Amino acid sequence: MPRILAPLLSAVTYARWLHLLIGWIFAGVVLMIYPGIEGRGPGEVLVRALPVDVALLGLSALVPAMRRAEGVQARLLLVPEREQDIAVEPARGWADRRRTAAWLIGRFALGGVVGVASVLGPAAAFDLAVRPEPVVFGVRVPGGDVPRWGLLLSPLLLFGLGWLVVWAGRLQLAMAIRLLGPSPADRLAAAELRAERLLERNLLARELHDSIGHALTVTVLQAGAAREVGDPAFSARALEVIEETGRRAMDDLERTLALLREPGGPGDPNEPGGGEDARERPGIDRLPALFETARAAGSPVEARIDVPSEGLPGVLSREGYRIVQEGVTNALKYAPGEPISVRVVVRDGRLELRCANPLSPHPGAPRRGGKGLRGIRERAVLLGGEATAGAEAGKWVLAVRVPLRLGA
Template identity: 80%
Template sequence: MPRILAPLLSATTYARWLHLVIGLVFVGVVLMVYPGIEGPGRGELLVRAACVDTVLLVLAALVPAMRRAEGVQARLLLVPGREQDIGVRPARGWADRRRTALWLLGRVVLGGLVGGASVLLPATAVDLVLRPEPVVFGLRLGGGAGLRWAPLLAPVLLFGLGWLVVWGGRLQLAMAVRLLGPSPAERLAAAELRAERLLERNLLARELHDSIGHALTVTVLQAGAAREGGDPEFAARALEVIEETGRRAMDDLERTLALLRDPADQGVPGVPGRGADGDRDARERPGIDRLPALFETARAAGSPVEARVDVPSGALPGVLSREGYRIVQEGVTNALKYAPGEPISVRVAVRDGSLELCCANALRPPSARSHGGSPRRGGKGLRGIRERAVLLGGEAAAGVESGDWVLTVRVPLRLGG
């Protein structure tokens, strides 16, 4: 019983009823202006009125602002629940105008039916209660004992009218979502925009993971070595490295937060040519030329680094230089985290139209892995490296080769190639 009565007592039902009745008002006004309510027969009158209504509604649909006005009204009175399902933008093309015309025609037809029933059924219910010979749907009922039960039909008619309004409002809402909502092209554009924003967020998250993760790894290793070493000179050097690493991490964090505040103006990491200030962002973010400082930090953390960088000056596009730095940084960070103190070998070179990156380190003996040197299992760092490589049109691989953990990345110099 509550399910049957709840829609009839809902304010939403009567807001939608008002929206439906507006369609009947439009039909009535047009009918009174032309062809009028006198003269031709009822059938001819309805045909003429339908033709005039159709012409007027189609002409109104040609006005771009009509789509916006109908969308605003539908949002207010149909109470869609999710307002984005009904658009409020002006018509942008003939497809929008056609859908607006169909909406107006459907709205007037459905509103005329429900509005007409809203007038006819209450009047019939009153006749059943008050008249000795009531008129039901245009038919006069003669006297008789059976008519004593006729007043009991009045609540049935009113109950049926209530549910007619409920279903009419639901149908009107479905029409609005279908005809006033975003077109398939607009839905696709919105989906692409959401995907682009998600990509930007993932890129920024990866940027934070790489830069802050590297800084924390170096800091932990240096602090632990200084605590266990007992050499004041070594401890002072470790504190210098921690200070410098923390300063660089703060710079990276500040740049990333600036991107989060306004990514459209700052340039998105990993997306070439994005943003008005992309050149400034390229200068601020570290590139291949900053690798020597990275290697010195690793050496200060206790891991010997043998590095060979064979990249001519200006040979790399800015995005490749920046992403190449982050890839090497993540490789060195992983080596420091999972095999602290083991030698690290890094090779960076330009060959055959591609940038080749290789980072290898000796695996720690199993007995030495209890102090943070657990084997790698393809965590966020390696996944981020693969994502960076794929976005640049390249590929990445990581695994054990001849007792060493080897990370190799190859990306084309020409983006999209």
Template identity: 75%
Template sequence: MPRIFAPLLSAATYARWLHLAIGWIFAGVVLMIYPGTYAFGPGGILLRAVPMDVALLVLAALLPAMRRAEGVQARLLLMPEREQDIAAEPARSWADRRRTAAWLVGRVALGSLVGMFSVVVPAAAFDLLVRPAPQLPGGLRLPAADGLPWYPLLAPVLLFALGWLVVWAGRLQLAMARRLLGPSPAERLAAAELRAERLLERNLLARELHDSIGHALTVTVIQAGAAREVGDGAFVAKALEVIEETGRQAMADLERTLALLRDTGEAADPAEAGGARGIGGARGIGGAHGTPQAGDARERPGIEQLPALLDTARSAGSPVEAWIDVPSGRLPGVLSREGYRIVQEGVTNALKYAPGEPISVRVALRDGRLELRCANALAGAAPARGTPRRGGKGLRGIRERAVLLGGEASAGAESGEWVLAVRVPLRLGA
């Protein structure tokens, strides 16, 4: 029973009823001002008034603002679960105008039907209650009641039927609004691309923070622990210097990433997303072929900053051997920056999971590919101190970077070492 009566008591039902009544009122106004309708019967009136209604509605649909007005009104009165299902934007194409015209005609037709029953059914219910020979909708007159009248029992049935007619008409009107006033397939595709683009932007920014801040925290914890254990004044001073420099770099990375996050939050216009922005967004978030370029290239470190990164690892107590065979100027900026982040993540993992163990880093250009290899000895590692690297977010981020750059990445134990290997083509998209 609650499921039967709940829609009849819902505020949405009566708001939609009002929306339907507006369409009926429009048809009634046109009918009253159409010249000469008093001389015709109902059929003649419909034959003359309907074309006038349709013509006026089609002309109104040509105005771009009409689509916005109808969308706003539908959002307010049809009460959709998600407002995004009904657009509130002006018509931008002839397809939008055609859909708006179909909506207006359908709205007025359905509203006129419901409006007619909204007048006739209550009048018939009143007749059932007060007259001995009541008249039903359609001109059907019931015989006069003899004895105890049972006709009044039909009045609530008619009103109940009218209520459910309004419920179903309102739902049909909402479905029409979603179909005709909602985003077109092209607009839905553009919105989906924009959502994917923003998701990529957020993922890139999150990866930047993970790599930069994660490395800084790892180095800081190791340096502070080592300084406490050693107790040598010179070592403590050096450790504090490394912590200061690492923290300063992390703060710079954090400020740059937050600035990017604020900037990308301002680009909320779907029309802007369909322009010259590549997948990954504007303001340097996405470059050619969708490759990650979060941040200003002049501020982000690249392969040339690897020696300073490796010196930080050495100061943390891990011997580092490095072979960097990349001629200056040979790498595109995105490869240099992403290569630095990949090596940084590999070194950070080595410091975290195998502190004090030797680390070897190799960066080279071979056969048109950039090859990155970071390995550390497993002996002395303490798996219980953290989650296994195989399931870490850092390694997943490295694989995502490699895929976006058109390459591949692998990580795992090999001959007593944990080896991270990444290979990406020198030409993006190759």
């Protein structure tokens, strides 16, 4: 019983009822102007008024702002679950105008039915309850036993009218979502925009994780070592490494934030000091500086870099640097002081990246493939390659293989 009565007591139902009646009021105003109701039967009035109403609604749909006005009104009175299901943008083409015209005509027709029922229904219910020979929807019911069952039939008639309003409101909402909502092309464009923004957010998250995470790891290790050793010369060198690492992290942060700035900001190539330099990301050629930072943190690095003299494609060089950086950072974090072996070679049309270090004799938290390793796998897959990471013969080995050309 509550499920049956709840819609009849909901404020949403009456808001949608008002929305339906507005369409009926429009039809009534047009009807009084042309053809008029004086001396005309209902059938004649309907036949003459219907073409005029449809023509006026079709012409009004040509105005771009009409779609926006109808969308705003539908959002307020039809109360959709998600506001974005009903657009509030003006018509941008003939397809939008056609859908707006269909909406206006459908709203007028459905509102007319509900409006007539809203007037005749209560009148018929009143007649059934109090008159000996009631008139129900224009039909006179003979007397006799009517007064005895009319009091029971009258509430049922009002109950049916209420549910007519409920279902008409739901149908009106479905029409609004279909005809006033975004078109399939708009929905596809919105989905593509959401996917693009998600990719951008993931890119920014990876950039911050790789660059800032590496800088913090080196800084913590250097500060801890300086405190333990207590040698002024070592402490001075540690502070230099911390300062240099911090500056590089600030540069990486500035490059990452440049992706978030609006056009015309410091990252805009049209602005002084902006442009490609602000957005440039480190590549394979910056690996020696990365290895020096790791050595200064107390971990010997044996590196072999064998790439063509003409260099690698830009995207491979940048992503390769980030992959190696994450491998070195993990080695510093989980096996501080242990030697690190890095190999970057081009072989058989593929770029091979390998970073290995002995497993720490005093392991801390086990590596379970956190955000860093997941980011490496994502980078490798996007480049058409593969990445593996795990313990091999007493070492932790990160291996990545990606083709030099996409699709190779």
